[in-house]
Amino acid sequence: MPHLPAVPHLATALKGPLLQIEQKLLQHKAAIESWFRCQFRQTPAPFYASVDLRNAGFKLAPVDTNLFPAGFNNLHPDLRPLAITAVQHGIERFCPVTDGVLLIPENHTRNLYYLENLCTLAGLISDAGFSVRIGSLNPDIHQPTAIDLPSGRPLTLEPLLCEGDRVGVAGFFPCAVLLNNDLSAGIPAQLQGIEQVLLPPAELGWHTRTKSAHFGHYRDVAQEFAELIDCDPWFFDPLFRTCDGIDFKQGDGIDRLIDSCEQLLADIRVAYAAHQIEQEPYLIVKADAGTYGMGVMSIKDPQELAALNKKARKTMTSGKEGLSTEQVIIQEGVYTFEMIQEAVAEPVIYMIDHAVVGGFYRVHTGKTVTDNLNSPGMFFEPLAFSDACIQPDSRLNPDAAPNRFYAYGVVARLALVAAARELKGSQA
Amino acid sequence: MPHLPAVPHLATALKGPLLQIEQKLLQHKAAIESWFRCQFRQTPAPFYASVDLRNAGFKLAPVDTNLFPAGFNNLHPDLRPLAITAVQHGIERFCPVTDGVLLIPENHTRNLYYLENLCTLAGLISDAGFSVRIGSLNPDIHQPTAIDLPSGRPLTLEPLLCEGDRVGVAGFFPCAVLLNNDLSAGIPAQLQGIEQVLLPPAELGWHTRTKSAHFGHYRDVAQEFAELIDCDPWFFDPLFRTCDGIDFKQGDGIDRLIDSCEQLLADIRVAYAAHQIEQEPYLIVKADAGTYGMGVMSIKDPQELAALNKKARKTMTSGKEGLSTEQVIIQEGVYTFEMIQEAVAEPVIYMIDHAVVGGFYRVHTGKTVTDNLNSPGMFFEPLAFSDACIQPDSRLNPDAAPNRFYAYGVVARLALVAAARELKGSQA
Numbered sequence: 001m002p003h004l005p006a007v008p009h010l011a012t013a014l015k016g017p018l019l020q021i022e023q024k025l026l027q028h029k030a031a032i033e034s035w036f037r038c039q040f041r042q043t044p045a046p047f048y049a050s051v052d053l054r055n056a057g058f059k060l061a062p063v064d065t066n067l068f069p070a071g072f073n074n075l076h077p078d079l080r081p082l083a084i085t086a087v088q089h090g091i092e093r094f095c096p097v098t099d100g101v102l103l104i105p106e107n108h109t110r111n112l113y114y115l116e117n118l119c120t121l122a123g124l125i126s127d128a129g130f131s132v133r134i135g136s137l138n139p140d141i142h143q144p145t146a147i148d149l150p151s152g153r154p155l156t157l158e159p160l161l162c163e164g165d166r167v168g169v170a171g172f173f174p175c176a177v178l179l180n181n182d183l184s185a186g187i188p189a190q191l192q193g194i195e196q197v198l199l200p201p202a203e204l205g206w207h208t209r210t211k212s213a214h215f216g217h218y219r220d221v222a223q224e225f226a227e228l229i230d231c232d233p234w235f236f237d238p239l240f241r242t243c244d245g246i247d248f249k250q251g252d253g254i255d256r257l258i259d260s261c262e263q264l265l266a267d268i269r270v271a272y273a274a275h276q277i278e279q280e281p282y283l284i285v286k287a288d289a290g291t292y293g294m295g296v297m298s299i300k301d302p303q304e305l306a307a308l309n310k311k312a313r314k315t316m317t318s319g320k321e322g323l324s325t326e327q328v329i330i331q332e333g334v335y336t337f338e339m340i341q342e343a344v345a346e347p348v349i350y351m352i353d354h355a356v357v358g359g360f361y362r363v364h365t366g367k368t369v370t371d372n373l374n375s376p377g378m379f380f381e382p383l384a385f386s387d388a389c390i391q392p393d394s395r396l397n398p399d400a401a402p403n404r405f406y407a408y409g410v411v412a413r414l415a416l417v418a419a420a421r422e423l424k425g426s427q428a
Numbered sequence: 429m430p431h432l433p434a435v436p437h438l439a440t441a442l443k444g445p446l447l448q449i450e451q452k453l454l455q456h457k458a459a460i461e462s463w464f465r466c467q468f469r470q471t472p473a474p475f476y477a478s479v480d481l482r483n484a485g486f487k488l489a490p491v492d493t494n495l496f497p498a499g500f501n502n503l504h505p506d507l508r509p510l511a512i513t514a515v516q517h518g519i520e521r522f523c524p525v526t527d528g529v530l531l532i533p534e535n536h537t538r539n540l541y542y543l544e545n546l547c548t549l550a551g552l553i554s555d556a557g558f559s560v561r562i563g564s565l566n567p568d569i570h571q572p573t574a575i576d577l578p579s580g581r582p583l584t585l586e587p588l589l590c591e592g593d594r595v596g597v598a599g600f601f602p603c604a605v606l607l608n609n610d611l612s613a614g615i616p617a618q619l620q621g622i623e624q625v626l627l628p629p630a631e632l633g634w635h636t637r638t639k640s641a642h643f644g645h646y647r648d649v650a651q652e653f654a655e656l657i658d659c660d661p662w663f664f665d666p667l668f669r670t671c672d673g674i675d676f677k678q679g680d681g682i683d684r685l686i687d688s689c690e691q692l693l694a695d696i697r698v699a700y701a702a703h704q705i706e707q708e709p710y711l712i713v714k715a716d717a718g719t720y721g722m723g724v725m726s727i728k729d730p731q732e733l734a735a736l737n738k739k740a741r742k743t744m745t746s747g748k749e750g751l752s753t754e755q756v757i758i759q760e761g762v763y764t765f766e767m768i769q770e771a772v773a774e775p776v777i778y779m780i781d782h783a784v785v786g787g788f789y790r791v792h793t794g795k796t797v798t799d800n801l802n803s804p805g806m807f808f809e810p811l812a813f814s815d816a817c818i819q820p821d822s823r824l825n826p827d828a829a830p831n832r833f834y835a836y837g838v839v840a841r842l843a844l845v846a847a848a849r850e851l852k853g854s855q856a
Contacts, residue, residue, distance in 0.1 A: 085514070
C-alpha cells in the first residue's frame with residue numbers, strides 16, 4: 001500500500017468546472033465547516049456511512065450512500081486513530097452510558113473480504129475503549145465460531161440470543177447494538193421491540209430505505225450548499241427520476257420506464273448543453289431499494305430496455321435476498337474520469353459520527369468510464385487514502401492532492417447531511 | 429523525522445514493575461477506558477494540556493502538567509487529523525455556536541520555536557473549520573505584524589483590542605478566546621470581566637495555579653485508578669510536600685525547607701525499600717507556581733540547600749516575569765531510564781479535549797538521568813511519536829511499542845483528570 005497515493009489523473013480536458021469548485025471550497029472553507037457544524041447540530045448524523053463518489057471533471061457527485069458500510073479494512077492504517085476517536089464520539093452521542101457494543105454482521109460467513117472488514121470494525125470499537133462481541137443472525141452459527149482470516153487476526157462469531165427485551169451473546173447484553181447488516185430482508189424478529197439503542201435504527205435498513213428518498217434529500221442539501229458557496233448545485237447533484245410498478249420478468253411497465261428514461265436524458269442534455277459538456281449522457285437504472293450493486297444497468301439508449309433478453313431481465317429481478325425490484329431509480333450517469341495506471345478509479349469515502357475518517361480508490365482494470373464499478377463479481381484493488389480529507393492547503397493549486405481530497409470529503413458530507421435527514425424522517 | 433520512532437531502551441534492570449503495570453493496563457483496557465469516560469463526563473477536561481512524563485522502569489509518573497501547552501509543532505504530521513478533530517470537539521463542547529477563535533499567545537516575539545508552535549496551533553484550529561486570528565497582549569505589537577518563520581509558513585500577530593465586554597483584533601471579536609499564554613503575571617486588565625468563553629479559564633493561569641494543588645488532585649486520581657486495576661498507586665504517583673515562606677535571597681525558611689526535604693526523602697526511602705529499588709532517591713525542588721522550568725533544583729542531599737551560593741539562590745528567585753518563589757514544592761525525583769542513542773529521553777504527551785493527540789520524546793544529550801530536562805537554555809531534539817497512544821495490542825509483549833505508548837497515554841490522562849478537577853475547583 002503506497003504511503004501517499006497520487007491523486008488520479010483526470011482523463012478529460014473538462015476539469016475546468018472541478019477546478020472552479022475546488023477553488024470555491026477553499027475560499028469558503030470556514031463558512032462551509034460552520035455550515036456542516038450547524039447541519040449536524042440540527043440533524044445528527046447516523047452512526048456511520050460510506051459514500052461512493054464519481055468524478056467527471058465537470059461534476060463531482062455521490063452515486064451511492066451506504067449506512068451499513070463494509071470495507072473498513074481498506075482504510076489506511078495511519079488514519080486508524082481518527083476512526084477510533086470518531087467511534088468514541090459516535091457511541092457517546094447515541095448511548096453515553098454503555099461500556100459494550102454488540103455488533104450484528106451480515107450473514108455471509110465465507111466472504112473473507114467482508115469478515116476482514118468486520119474484524120477491523122470490531123477492533124476500532126475495542127480500541128475506542130468498549131467491550132465488543134459479534135452476534136450473528138445466521139442460523140448456521142449455533143455456537144461461538146472462530147474464523148481463520150487471511151490477515152491472521154482473531155475473529156469469533158457467536159449466535160445472537162434474546163433475553164427479555166434485549167439481544168446479545170452469552171453473558172453480554174450491552175446497551176448499544178451496532179448493525180453492520182443492511183436488513184434487506186426486513187427487520188428480523190429478534191430485533192423487533194428491543195429496548196437497546198440500535199445503531200443505525202432498523203428503519204434505515206434496505207427493506208424500507210429507498211435511494212430516491214436519499215437523493216431527494218440530497219437534492220435539497222446540494223441546493224442549500226450551492227447557495228452558500230454561490231455555485232450551480234448541478235456540479236454536485238446527479239439528476240434522477242423514479243418509476244414504479246415495474247416487473248422486468250413479466251415485462252410490465254417497461255414502456256413507462258423507457259419514457260421516464262427519455263425524459264431524464266432530455267433533462268441531462270439540457271444541463272450538458274448549459275455547461276458545454278460534449279460527452280454523451282447516460283443513465284444508471286437500478287432497484288430503488290437494495291444494495292450490493294445487483295440489478296444495476298448502465299444505458300445510453302432507453303430502447304435497450306425494450307430489447308432486454310431473458311437473462312438480463314433476470315439480473316434486474318435478482319435483488320439481494322429476493323427483493324423484487326418493483327420501483328426503480330433512474331439516475332444521471334456520472335462519468336468517472338479518474339484513472340490510475342489506465343484503470344478506472346472511483347473514490348469511496350468513510351464517515352463515522354460526523355467525521356470523515358478516510359477512504360480509498362476502487363480501482364478497476366476491466367471497466368469503462370460509464371460502468372458501475374460496484375457490480376456483481378467485480379474485482380477491484382483498493383488504494384487507501386493516507387489523506388484524511390480535512391487538511392486543504394490554500395497555498396497549493398485547487399486540484400493539488402490535499403484540496404482534491406478535501407473536495408471529496410465535502411461532497412461525501414453533503415450526502416451524510418442527506419442521510420441525517422433520512423434518519424430524522426424515519427424517527428418522526 | 430523517522431516514521432516509527434523506536435521505543436527507547438530502558439537502561440535499567442528494574443523494568444519488572446513497568447512490565448507488570450503495562451500488563452495490567454492491557455488486561456483492564458475496557459474498564460480503564462470506561463473509567464476515563466466516566467471521569468470526563470463528571471469532570472470535563474480543560475481544552476488542552478501537555479504532560480511531561482518520567483519513566484524509571486519501576487515508576488512511570490507525570491512530573492509537570494501544562495495547561496497552556498506549546499510545542500504543537502513537535503507533533504507528528506501523521507497525527508494532525510486527530511488533533512484537528514479533537515479541536516472540533518473541544519470547541520464545540522465549550523462554545524457550540526462560535527465560528528471563530530481568537531488565540532492569545534505568549535508575549536515572546538523572537539522565540540521562533542514558540543512562534544512555530546503558535547502557527548501550528550492556529551493551523552489546527554483553521555483546519556478544524558474555524559476562523560482564527562492571533563491577538564497579542566505584547567505592547568510592542570501596535571499593528572498587524574507578519575513573522576518570518578523558519579518553516580516558511582505565514583503567521584501574523586495583531587494587537588489585542590477591547591470593544592465593550594469583548595476582546596479581539598480589528599473586525600474579529602469571536603465568542604471563543606483560546607489562551608496560549610499562561611498568565612504568570614496575573615490576569616491582564618483586557619481579559620478581566622470579558623463575556624467571551626475563555627479557554628482555559630484565566631483562573632488556571634500560573635498566577636494562581638499551584639503545582640501542589642495539581643499533584644494533590646493527582647494523588648487522589650492515582651489512588652482511585654490504582655484501586656480500579658488493583659495495583660500500588662506509587663507506581664504512577666510521585667510523592668511531594670510543600671514548604672511556604674521561603675525567601676532564597678534572604679535565606680529565610682531554608683532550615684524548614686531542609687527539614688521538609690529530609691522528611692520526604694525518608695518517605696521515598698521507605699517506598700524504595702518496599703519495592704526493592706536500589707537507586708539513590710533524589711528530590712526536585714521548584715517554585716509551586718510558575719513555569720518554564722525556572723527555579724528548578726535537583727538535589728540528593730538536603731544540606732546542599734544550606735550551601736547554595738548567591739548565584740544559585742538568584743536562579744531560584746528568577747521565576748518567569750519576576751514571580752517570587754515564596755512557596756516551593758518538593759517532589760520525589762523520578763529517574764528517567766529511557767535512552768535514545770546514549771541520550772536521556774523524556775516523553776511529553778499532548779491532549780486536546782479528552783483525547784491524546786500525540787507526543788514526542790524530549791531527547792537531551794547533555795543531561796543525566798536525574799536532571800530536569802526542561803530547564804533554562806535547554807536544548808533538546810524532539811522525536812515525534814507516530815503512535816497515537818490509543819492502540820495497544822494485547823498479542824504483543826507488554827513493553828512492545830504500542831503498549832508502551834498506551835501506558836504513556838493512560839498516565840497522561842490521569843494527570844488530565846487531575847487538571848479537570850482543578851478546573852472544576854477553580855469555577856466552584
